[in-house]
Amino acid sequence: MKKYIIPFLLLCLFSGLQAQENRSPLTLEQCVEMALEKNRKSISAKNNIEAAVQLKREAFTKYFPEFAATGLVFWANHDILQYNLLDIVELGLIKNGKAAGIQAMQPVFTGGRIVNGNKLAEVGEEVARLRKSQTDDELRLTTETLFWKLTTLKSTKETLLTALSLLDTLDYQVKVAVDAGLVTRNDLLKVQLKRNTYKSELVDLDNGILLVKMLLGQYIGLGVAGDIEITGTVPEEIPAYPYEVYTPAPDALPLTADYRLLQKNVEAKKLEKRMELGNNLPSVAVGAGWYYHDLFDQNHNFGAIQIGVEIPLSGWWGGSYALKRRSLELANAKNELENLSEELMIGMQDKWNNLTAAHRKMEIEKEGIAQSNENLYLNRMYYEAGMCTISDLLEAETSHKEAQDRYITAYGNYRTALSAYLIATGR
Numbered sequence: 344m345k346k347y348i349i350p351f352l353l354l355c356l357f358s359g360l361q362a363q364e365n366r367s368p369l370t371l372e373q374c375v376e377m378a379l380e381k382n383r384k385s386i387s388a389k390n391n392i393e394a395a396v397q398l399k400r401e402a403f404t405k406y407f408p409e410f411a412a413t414g415l416v417f418w419a420n421h422d423i424l425q426y427n428l429l430d431i432v433e434l435g436l437i438k439n440g441k442a443a444g445i446q447a448m449q450p451v452f453t454g455g456r457i458v459n460g461n462k463l464a465e466v467g468e469e470v471a472r473l474r475k476s477q478t479d480d481e482l483r484l485t486t487e488t489l490f491w492k493l494t495t496l497k498s499t500k501e502t503l504l505t506a507l508s509l510l511d512t513l514d515y516q517v518k519v520a521v522d523a524g525l526v527t528r529n530d531l532l533k534v535q536l537k538r539n540t541y542k543s544e545l546v547d548l549d550n551g552i553l554l555v556k557m558l559l560g561q562y563i564g565l566g567v568a569g570d571i572e573i574t575g576t577v578p579e580e581i582p583a584y585p586y587e588v589y590t591p592a593p594d595a596l597p598l599t600a601d602y603r604l605l606q607k608n609v610e611a612k613k614l615e616k617r618m619e620l621g622n623n624l625p626s627v628a629v630g631a632g633w634y635y636h637d638l639f640d641q642n643h644n645f646g647a648i649q650i651g652v653e654i655p656l657s658g659w660w661g662g663s664y665a666l667k668r669r670s671l672e673l674a675n676a677k678n679e680l681e682n683l684s685e686e687l688m689i690g691m692q693d694k695w696n697n698l699t700a701a702h703r704k705m706e707i708e709k710e711g712i713a714q715s716n717e718n719l720y721l722n723r724m725y726y727e728a729g730m731c732t733i734s735d736l737l738e739a740e741t742s743h744k745e746a747q748d749r750y751i752t753a754y755g756n757y758r759t760a761l762s763a764y765l766i767a768t769g770r
Contacts, residue, residue, distance in 0.1 A: 411445070446633075510541065537741070619662070
């Protein structure tokens, strides 16, 4: 039996490695699509829509007649009806019996409660769909933020590995110079200290990359194994200024889920007020029934047509206060619509400012890379010519690496700001 264990374990290991190799790197669009489909928040939002649909169907049934069936069998310990006839004879009636019936009642007028209740259920379904849209926006923004965070970390690692490679070359050159007696060993130690610093940074970067992979994998429904790969890269050329995505805030406001939710809140408050008014109006229903009873030792069955009228009398006292309360809630909903609409437009402008600022900072950092390239080139020439120290060269190398890191970070911030602005303007 033991001879089969090792081949089996090797097969499982090979299968796992092969599955990992077969998993293609994910694009941004694929990550967003998976988050919208598999994230638990999205699943809950879909369930809320289905629950709202069922509530709407339940409200629609109120238009139809209500059927009811009843049955009764009883045995009494003495006659229910007793008569004393002239103190001579006592008569007793109905000591046991049974009765049954079935009836249907069709609402005719309910003060608008059925109609408004159905409209309110329809608004509830629309609200659930808008909240699903809000959830999708949140999932998109978070997914894109994690995607570009992972992209920038990977690009930063590539920059660090390039810097380490250059330091390895410099370390070799300085060792040769030390052996030739051209420079002191102190120069070599400075290079090695800088290289160790970069190696320490590489450890932190690897840990950060793994953590973001786990977060992204969990968010898009692939688990927390941290074995996903993405196609995101930081381009050499900066994107064009985002003129084409700008939308005036008043034009974008009706496109946002937040604004439409505020409108639906006002609509719901209006319907709730109408339903409160309907609670204080008469209700009328008509119906028919078929009944049977076995009383007085006789069987009878008969049909009947019914008209039911219910008029609330004392309810008007408390109902008047309830109507005032509903009116105040409606006024608050309208006030909230105006106030939060202005705040939404301010938020759009703020996100546009963030986007344009991120683009400008990206341009500045790109210029910084060109300047640091020239500075590094000159310091290398000066060092080889003996016109500057190893400290000057290492400082130039550090400045060059930091300039590249700042550009990578600026690009990631720009892409996140772009997503935030598009989502804030309903796109």
